[in-house]
Amino acid sequence: MNTETIKALALNLAKDIKTPDDLSALSVHLTKITVEAALGAELEAHLGYAPN
Numbered sequence: 180m181n182t183e184t185i186k187a188l189a190l191n192l193a194k195d196i197k198t199p200d201d202l203s204a205l206s207v208h209l210t211k212i213t214v215e216a217a218l219g220a221e222l223e224a225h226l227g228y229a230p231n
Contacts, residue, residue, distance in 0.1 A: 192205060
């Protein structure tokens, strides 16, 4: 994914942020998605388990 794509996604997500709590919720959600994706890749690449 290139920088322009990431920037476009961030700008789109930022449209709904109105309060610090909104920002916090977005951060938690993005962290969760990122960790789950990384763990799924780890399972598949290093341990040989296919994603569910």
